Amino acid sequence: MLERYLTAASTYAHWIDYQFLLIAVLVGFWLIVAEGMMFWLIFKFRARDGRATQYITGEETHLKRWITIPHILVILCDIVIIVPAILVWYNIKQVMPPADETVRVIGQQWAWSFQQAGPDGVMDTADDIRTVGELHVKVNTTYHFELMSRDVVHSFAVPSFRLKQDALPGRTISGWFRPNRVGSYDIQCTQMCGIGHGLMAGRIIVETPQDHAAWLLHNSTPAVAGQQALPSPSTVGMDGLATMAEVRR
Amino acid sequence: MSASAKPIANARSGTGIPSARLITWWVIASEIVIFGGLLASYIMHRVAHPEWAESASHTLTWAGALNTFILLTSSLCAVLAHQAADSHDGPKAAKLLRLTALGGLIFLCVKGYEWTLDIREGFVLSSGGFWSFYYTLAGLHGLHVLAGMIIMLIVAADAAKNEELQRVECIGLYWHFVDIVWIFLFPLLYIAK
Amino acid sequence: MTTETHVDHTNYVKIWAILVALLIVSVLGSMSHVREIVLIAAFGVALVKAYLVAKNFMHINVEKRWVPYLLIVCLLFIAILFAGVAPDVLKHNGLHWSKNPADVLVPSAAGATKNE
Amino acid sequence: MHKFQKSALYRIASRSLRLPLALVIGGLALSGCRMGATDAATRGQEVFETCVPCHNSDGSGNAAVGAPNIAGMKAWYVEREVDKFRAGVRGMHFNDVEGMRMRPMVLSLASEEDVKAVAHYVETLPPVPHGSSFPGDPKAGAALYATCGACHGDTGAGNQDLGAPRIAGVDDWYLATELRKFRSGVRGTNPKDREGRLMRPMARTLANEDAIRNVVAYVETLKP
Amino acid sequence: MSTHVEHAEPGIFRKYFWSTDHKMIAMQYLFTGMAMALIGGYFAYVFRMQLGFPNQYVPGYGIVTPGRYNALVTMHGSIMIFWVAMPVLIAAFGNFLIPLMVGCDDMAFPRINRLSYQIFLLSVLVLLSSFLVKGGPFGGAWTAYPPLSAVGSYNLTPAGATLWLVAVALEFVAFLLGGINFTVTTMNSRAPGMKMYDIPLVIWMIVLASIIFMCSAGPLIAGAVMLLFDQTMSTGFFDPTRGGDPLLWQHLFWFFGHPEVYVVLLPAMGIVAEIIAVFARKKIFGYKTVLYTTWAVGFLSFVVWAHHQFVAGIDPRMANIFSITTLLISVPITEMVFLYIATLYGGSIHLDTPMLWALGFIAEFMVGGVTGIFLGSSGTDIYLHDTYFVIAHFHYTFVPIAIIAVYGGLTFWYPKMFGRMLNETLGKIHFWGTVIPFNVIFIPLFITGTAGDQRRVYSYALFAEQSRPALQHLRLTSTIALLVMLSFQLIFIFNFFWSLRNGKSAGANPWRSATLEWTVPSPPPHGNFAVMPTVYRGPYEYGLPGGADDYVPQNVPDQAFGDQNS
Structure with a gap:
C-alpha cells in the first residue's frame, strides 16, 4: 500500500508496508462501522413531532451487549495488530542480521557525513572513505550502521528504506539495513536540529557491486586518502540550482 | 479577612476534610511529583556515575546532620503549634509557629554557610554533574523552606489574634512535607559517598 | 475549623526523640566502611524517619484513608517514571546502543578542525 | 416571527459569507504574486534575513557558531563563495564543521537573483570593528605576510582580478581557522575550487600554529 | 491581609482585572485564550503559505526564512497547546462551570483562582516578549529537545529559548494552582445531596484532567529547572559531554506530554457529553461506565509516554512495553466513544449548532483515534514517526478537542455566559465552513506523511522524493483549505x-x-444562586416517561414529580 506513495528499497520496507496495510484494513473497518452507526442513529432518531424519547440508562443487558460485543472484537483486533507490530519491530530494531559491511553515520548541524572502510575492509584505517551528504552502498548487502551526532539530536531517516533512527550526541546507536533496489534515495533529518533542519538533506546511492567497487577504488587511492570523496554529479546537481551555478562559471 | 466574606463554597466539606487541609494535601501531592521527578533524575545519574562519589565526599556531613536536626526540631514545634491551635490557644500556636520559622531561618543560615564553604573551595553550580544536582536539589528545597517560613509568619500573625486557626495545621503539614524531603536529601547528598 | 478526628494522645516529644536518635544512627552508620551498612543507615533509616513524620506529625494515620493512597499513587507514578527512564539514563549501554566516553562526541573525527 | 427572522438572517448570512470568500480569493491572488520587494536592494535585505541568525543583522558574525564578520565584504567575493557552497565545492568536507552549517543555508536561497541581491546587500553593510581573540606577534608575522601580499595586496585589501578577497579587517579567529583548514586540506582540495587550490600551497608555507597566529596578528594591524 | 468587600459596587479595574468571581476569571481565561488562538492561527497561516507557495512573499508577514519557519511552528505548537487549549478547555470552562454545576457560589479559594489567572497572564506576556528579543522567539520545536534547546550556539535563539521555558513553567504553575482549586471545589463544595455519581460528566472530566495534569507536570517542572540552568548557568544536566543525558529531558517531557493529551481531551469529552445528552434528550448511555473508562484512561496515560520516543534512541526492548500499553489505552477510549454513540440511540436528536459541533467532534475524533493505532504500534512507527502522518493524526485529535469541542461548548453555554442566543444560521454556516475545510486540510497531510514528508521542514526543494509535484499539489490543497477555514472563523467572531x-x-x-x-x-x-440548591438526582434525567416535561432538573425534589423517577 505504501509503495504507491514511495518506493520500497530495502528488505524490511515490505514488512512495514504490510503492517501498515493490516492496520489500515482493521481500523478502517471499525472507523466505517462506527461512523456509519453514528450517522445512521442521527438520521433514525432525529427529532420528530409526536415521538417520545426512550428512557435508557445504559444498564440494560440487552442494550449493553451492543457495546460489549463490538468492544471485545475491537480488543481482538488490537491483539491482531500488536503482535505483528512487535514482530516487525523486533526484526528491524532488536535483532541484527550478520553484517556484510559497516558504515558510520554522523549527524551534525546540518549535514550527514559518512565513514566507511576502504578497500582493506577495515574501519578506522588510512584508506577509509569519508563522504558528506551522500552514502554509497552496494545492493543486496547487509549494512550495519553506527549512528552518532556531533552536536544536537538528529534523526537518520531513509524513507525509501523505511528506516529511521535518532542520532543522539554522546551515544552510538546501531542498526541495520539491506538495500535491495539500485537507485538513489533521500536521506532526511526528521528531528528538529536548528535553523537548517529543513535543509539537512542527503542522498543514499545504492549501486551494483561493480559500480560500487569502482567508486570505492576511485576514492581510496592513497593520494586522496584522508581527503573528501568527490561528490558524484548526481548530488552536485541535487537541487538543479547548484548545477546552474556551475554552468555559469 | 473576615469569615463572612468567604464564599459558601469555602465552608462546605463534602469529603469530610476541610477545604484548607484538602488543598494542602493536593499541594503536597503535586510537590511529591516535582521533587520525585528531580530526585529520580538525580538517583539515575548518581548510580550511573560512580565517579561522582569523589565530588560527594566534599560535602559537609555534619552540616547536613545539623540541618536535619534543626528541621526535625522545627517540625516538632509545628506539630505542637497544631496541638495548641486544636485547643484554641491562638497565641501559643503563634509562638510555636514563630519558633518553627526560626528553625527554618537557622536551617537557611547553616545552608548559606555550607554553600559559602563549598563555593570557596571552587565548587559551584557548573562544576560538574554532582554539584549541579547538589545545588539544584538543595536550592529548590531551600526555596520551599523560605516560602514556608514567610507563609508561616503570616499565619502566626493571624493565629496570635485567634483567627484562621485551621491554617496552623495546614502550614504544619506543608512544613512536615518539606522536612520529609530533607530527610531523603540528607542521605542522598551527604551520606551516600 | 480544626478537625475533631485528631487523637491527641501522641507524645510528639517522644517521636521527636526517636527521630533524633535515628538521625544519630544514620550519621554513625555512614562512618562505617561496609557498603551495605552505609546504605541501610542512609536510606533504610530515612524511610523509617519519613514514615514516623508522616504518620505522627502529619497525622496520616487518622486522616481519611484515601489521602495516603493519593500520596502513594503519586509516588507510584514516580516509580513508573524511574522504571521507564532508568534503562536509558542509568545504564551505559544496552541493546544496540552505548554511551560514548564523556569527552568524545564522535570518535573518529580525526584531524577535525576545532573551533577556537 | 420565524419567517421574518429567517429573511433577516439570510441577509446577514449572505453578507458575511461574502467577506470570507472575498478574503480567500484576495489572499490567494495576493499570495500568487510577489507583493514584496521588487528592487534588488530591498530584496537583498529580505533575503539577508536567512543569514541573520548566525551573522547578525549588522553582519558582525558570531564566533561562537563559527560565523565570520561579513559586514562590508565585497559582493563579488560573497557571490563567488556562495556559489561554491551551492555547488558543493565548499562545505562538503568531512571535517568542515562550519562549512557544513553554511552550505545548507546557502542552498535555501531560491535563485541567482537572490544570491546577487544578498551579495550586494552584504557589501552595503557598514564594516563593524571587532576585537582580537588570541595573541600573536605581528612583527614575526610581517615577514610571513610577504607571501600573502602578492595576491591579497600589501594592505590586505584583496584583488578581484586574482580572485583574492580582502583580508584586512576580517576576524582573526576566522582567518586562523581558514588557514588551518587550508593547511589540513579541509578547504582547497576540491578540484573545482580554483582559488582554493591556489591558496592551499600558500597556507602550507606556514610552518606551524605559531606562524598562523603571527601572520594573522599582522593582518589584524592592516588598515584596508 | 486585605479585606475583600463582596457586595460594594466594584470599579472597572476591580471588576474586570482584580475580580475573584469565578465567572469573571473564566471570561479572562476565555478571552486571553481566544486572543492567543488568533496569534496561533496567524502563525499557521504563515507557515502553511510557505509550504503551499515556497519562498513566496507571504501577505501580512513577509519572507519566511528557515529560522523563522522553525520559530513559527514552535510557537504555533506551544501557543495552541499551552495557551489556547489549556486555558480555554480547562480554565475557562472549568472556572465558569464548576461552581455553577456543582451548586455553589464560587470556587473554594477565589483568591488562589485570581492568582492563577494572573500568573497565566504573566506567562503570556513572557512568551510574547520573546518576539522582541534578539534572535526572536524560540525555534527548537515545542518539545524543546536538548542540547538544541539548551545551547544558544545551537538554537541561535538563546534569549527566546529561555523566555519560552520560563513562560511554560509559569503557565504550569498557573494551572497547578487552578487545577488544585477545581479539584478541591468539586470534592468539597458540592450542593447538598449531590453525590459522587450526580456530578455532571464535564465537571468530572475537568477535575480528572486537572489531577492528571498535577501528577504528570511535576517531573517536567523539575526538568524545566534543569534545562533553565543548562541554558543560563552552564550546567550540564542534558549535556552528554558533562555526564548529562539528552534522553532524560525527552522522558521527562513526554511523561508530562502524553498525559497532557488526555488533560485536554477529557474536558472536551465532557463538554460533548453534556451537549449530546441535552440535544438527544437522552440520559448518557452508561454514565458510570463512561466514568470508569475515564479513570482507566487517566491511569493508563501515565504508562505510555515513551511511544513518542520509539526511534529516539531508547532501548529497543522498552518499545515493546510501551507499544502494548499504547494499544491498551485504545480499549477504554473506544468504549467511551461507543457509549457516546449509543447515547444517540432512542433519542430525539435536535441538530442545533452545539449538537452539530458535538457530533462533529465524535466523527472527527474517531479518525484521530484510529490513526493513532498506526503510530502506537512500534513497527509502523519506525516509518511514520515525525512525518506529516503524525501531524495529521495529532490535528485530527487536537482540532476536534481545542476547536470543535470548544465551539460546541461556547455555543452551548453562550446563552448562560452572556444572556443572549447566538445566531443559529450563522452558527451552522460557521460549523460547515470549519469542519469541511478542516478535513480538506489534514487528509492530504495523511497522504504526504505516508509518502515520507518529514515534519518541521520549511521547504522540500532539497529532498528529491518529497519535491514531487503531486505532493506539492497536496500541500497546496491543504494550504488553501486552511485559508478557507480561517476566513470562516470571521463569521464566528462576527456572530459572537x-x-x-x-x-x-x-x-x-x-x-x-x-x-x-x-x-x-x-x-x-x-x-450564582439566590437560594443555594439541593440536588436530588443525577444530571441527565431526560426522556422520563409520563412526566409533565421530558426532563427533570437536578434540583427539583422527587415529590414534585410523583414517584415515576428512580
Whole structure:
C-alpha cells in the first residue's frame, strides 16, 4: 500500500508496508462501522413531532451487549495488530542480521557525513572513505550502521528504506539495513536540529557491486586518502540550482 | 479577612476534610511529583556515575546532620503549634509557629554557610554533574523552606489574634512535607559517598 | 475549623526523640566502611524517619484513608517514571546502543578542525 | 416571527459569507504574486534575513557558531563563495564543521537573483570593528605576510582580478581557522575550487600554529 | 491581609482585572485564550503559505526564512497547546462551570483562582516578549529537545529559548494552582445531596484532567529547572559531554506530554457529553461506565509516554512495553466513544449548532483515534514517526478537542455566559465552513506523511522524493483549505460580538437542560444562586416517561414529580 506513495528499497520496507496495510484494513473497518452507526442513529432518531424519547440508562443487558460485543472484537483486533507490530519491530530494531559491511553515520548541524572502510575492509584505517551528504552502498548487502551526532539530536531517516533512527550526541546507536533496489534515495533529518533542519538533506546511492567497487577504488587511492570523496554529479546537481551555478562559471 | 466574606463554597466539606487541609494535601501531592521527578533524575545519574562519589565526599556531613536536626526540631514545634491551635490557644500556636520559622531561618543560615564553604573551595553550580544536582536539589528545597517560613509568619500573625486557626495545621503539614524531603536529601547528598 | 478526628494522645516529644536518635544512627552508620551498612543507615533509616513524620506529625494515620493512597499513587507514578527512564539514563549501554566516553562526541573525527 | 427572522438572517448570512470568500480569493491572488520587494536592494535585505541568525543583522558574525564578520565584504567575493557552497565545492568536507552549517543555508536561497541581491546587500553593510581573540606577534608575522601580499595586496585589501578577497579587517579567529583548514586540506582540495587550490600551497608555507597566529596578528594591524 | 468587600459596587479595574468571581476569571481565561488562538492561527497561516507557495512573499508577514519557519511552528505548537487549549478547555470552562454545576457560589479559594489567572497572564506576556528579543522567539520545536534547546550556539535563539521555558513553567504553575482549586471545589463544595455519581460528566472530566495534569507536570517542572540552568548557568544536566543525558529531558517531557493529551481531551469529552445528552434528550448511555473508562484512561496515560520516543534512541526492548500499553489505552477510549454513540440511540436528536459541533467532534475524533493505532504500534512507527502522518493524526485529535469541542461548548453555554442566543444560521454556516475545510486540510497531510514528508521542514526543494509535484499539489490543497477555514472563523467572531447585543434574549434555560447552571438567570448574578440548591438526582434525567416535561432538573425534589423517577 505504501509503495504507491514511495518506493520500497530495502528488505524490511515490505514488512512495514504490510503492517501498515493490516492496520489500515482493521481500523478502517471499525472507523466505517462506527461512523456509519453514528450517522445512521442521527438520521433514525432525529427529532420528530409526536415521538417520545426512550428512557435508557445504559444498564440494560440487552442494550449493553451492543457495546460489549463490538468492544471485545475491537480488543481482538488490537491483539491482531500488536503482535505483528512487535514482530516487525523486533526484526528491524532488536535483532541484527550478520553484517556484510559497516558504515558510520554522523549527524551534525546540518549535514550527514559518512565513514566507511576502504578497500582493506577495515574501519578506522588510512584508506577509509569519508563522504558528506551522500552514502554509497552496494545492493543486496547487509549494512550495519553506527549512528552518532556531533552536536544536537538528529534523526537518520531513509524513507525509501523505511528506516529511521535518532542520532543522539554522546551515544552510538546501531542498526541495520539491506538495500535491495539500485537507485538513489533521500536521506532526511526528521528531528528538529536548528535553523537548517529543513535543509539537512542527503542522498543514499545504492549501486551494483561493480559500480560500487569502482567508486570505492576511485576514492581510496592513497593520494586522496584522508581527503573528501568527490561528490558524484548526481548530488552536485541535487537541487538543479547548484548545477546552474556551475554552468555559469 | 473576615469569615463572612468567604464564599459558601469555602465552608462546605463534602469529603469530610476541610477545604484548607484538602488543598494542602493536593499541594503536597503535586510537590511529591516535582521533587520525585528531580530526585529520580538525580538517583539515575548518581548510580550511573560512580565517579561522582569523589565530588560527594566534599560535602559537609555534619552540616547536613545539623540541618536535619534543626528541621526535625522545627517540625516538632509545628506539630505542637497544631496541638495548641486544636485547643484554641491562638497565641501559643503563634509562638510555636514563630519558633518553627526560626528553625527554618537557622536551617537557611547553616545552608548559606555550607554553600559559602563549598563555593570557596571552587565548587559551584557548573562544576560538574554532582554539584549541579547538589545545588539544584538543595536550592529548590531551600526555596520551599523560605516560602514556608514567610507563609508561616503570616499565619502566626493571624493565629496570635485567634483567627484562621485551621491554617496552623495546614502550614504544619506543608512544613512536615518539606522536612520529609530533607530527610531523603540528607542521605542522598551527604551520606551516600 | 480544626478537625475533631485528631487523637491527641501522641507524645510528639517522644517521636521527636526517636527521630533524633535515628538521625544519630544514620550519621554513625555512614562512618562505617561496609557498603551495605552505609546504605541501610542512609536510606533504610530515612524511610523509617519519613514514615514516623508522616504518620505522627502529619497525622496520616487518622486522616481519611484515601489521602495516603493519593500520596502513594503519586509516588507510584514516580516509580513508573524511574522504571521507564532508568534503562536509558542509568545504564551505559544496552541493546544496540552505548554511551560514548564523556569527552568524545564522535570518535573518529580525526584531524577535525576545532573551533577556537 | 420565524419567517421574518429567517429573511433577516439570510441577509446577514449572505453578507458575511461574502467577506470570507472575498478574503480567500484576495489572499490567494495576493499570495500568487510577489507583493514584496521588487528592487534588488530591498530584496537583498529580505533575503539577508536567512543569514541573520548566525551573522547578525549588522553582519558582525558570531564566533561562537563559527560565523565570520561579513559586514562590508565585497559582493563579488560573497557571490563567488556562495556559489561554491551551492555547488558543493565548499562545505562538503568531512571535517568542515562550519562549512557544513553554511552550505545548507546557502542552498535555501531560491535563485541567482537572490544570491546577487544578498551579495550586494552584504557589501552595503557598514564594516563593524571587532576585537582580537588570541595573541600573536605581528612583527614575526610581517615577514610571513610577504607571501600573502602578492595576491591579497600589501594592505590586505584583496584583488578581484586574482580572485583574492580582502583580508584586512576580517576576524582573526576566522582567518586562523581558514588557514588551518587550508593547511589540513579541509578547504582547497576540491578540484573545482580554483582559488582554493591556489591558496592551499600558500597556507602550507606556514610552518606551524605559531606562524598562523603571527601572520594573522599582522593582518589584524592592516588598515584596508 | 486585605479585606475583600463582596457586595460594594466594584470599579472597572476591580471588576474586570482584580475580580475573584469565578465567572469573571473564566471570561479572562476565555478571552486571553481566544486572543492567543488568533496569534496561533496567524502563525499557521504563515507557515502553511510557505509550504503551499515556497519562498513566496507571504501577505501580512513577509519572507519566511528557515529560522523563522522553525520559530513559527514552535510557537504555533506551544501557543495552541499551552495557551489556547489549556486555558480555554480547562480554565475557562472549568472556572465558569464548576461552581455553577456543582451548586455553589464560587470556587473554594477565589483568591488562589485570581492568582492563577494572573500568573497565566504573566506567562503570556513572557512568551510574547520573546518576539522582541534578539534572535526572536524560540525555534527548537515545542518539545524543546536538548542540547538544541539548551545551547544558544545551537538554537541561535538563546534569549527566546529561555523566555519560552520560563513562560511554560509559569503557565504550569498557573494551572497547578487552578487545577488544585477545581479539584478541591468539586470534592468539597458540592450542593447538598449531590453525590459522587450526580456530578455532571464535564465537571468530572475537568477535575480528572486537572489531577492528571498535577501528577504528570511535576517531573517536567523539575526538568524545566534543569534545562533553565543548562541554558543560563552552564550546567550540564542534558549535556552528554558533562555526564548529562539528552534522553532524560525527552522522558521527562513526554511523561508530562502524553498525559497532557488526555488533560485536554477529557474536558472536551465532557463538554460533548453534556451537549449530546441535552440535544438527544437522552440520559448518557452508561454514565458510570463512561466514568470508569475515564479513570482507566487517566491511569493508563501515565504508562505510555515513551511511544513518542520509539526511534529516539531508547532501548529497543522498552518499545515493546510501551507499544502494548499504547494499544491498551485504545480499549477504554473506544468504549467511551461507543457509549457516546449509543447515547444517540432512542433519542430525539435536535441538530442545533452545539449538537452539530458535538457530533462533529465524535466523527472527527474517531479518525484521530484510529490513526493513532498506526503510530502506537512500534513497527509502523519506525516509518511514520515525525512525518506529516503524525501531524495529521495529532490535528485530527487536537482540532476536534481545542476547536470543535470548544465551539460546541461556547455555543452551548453562550446563552448562560452572556444572556443572549447566538445566531443559529450563522452558527451552522460557521460549523460547515470549519469542519469541511478542516478535513480538506489534514487528509492530504495523511497522504504526504505516508509518502515520507518529514515534519518541521520549511521547504522540500532539497529532498528529491518529497519535491514531487503531486505532493506539492497536496500541500497546496491543504494550504488553501486552511485559508478557507480561517476566513470562516470571521463569521464566528462576527456572530459572537453581534449576538452580544442583538441576540435573542436567552432566558434561564433555553436548551431545557437538567443541570444546575440552567436553574439560575443568564448571565448568573454574583453569588450564582439566590437560594443555594439541593440536588436530588443525577444530571441527565431526560426522556422520563409520563412526566409533565421530558426532563427533570437536578434540583427539583422527587415529590414534585410523583414517584415515576428512580
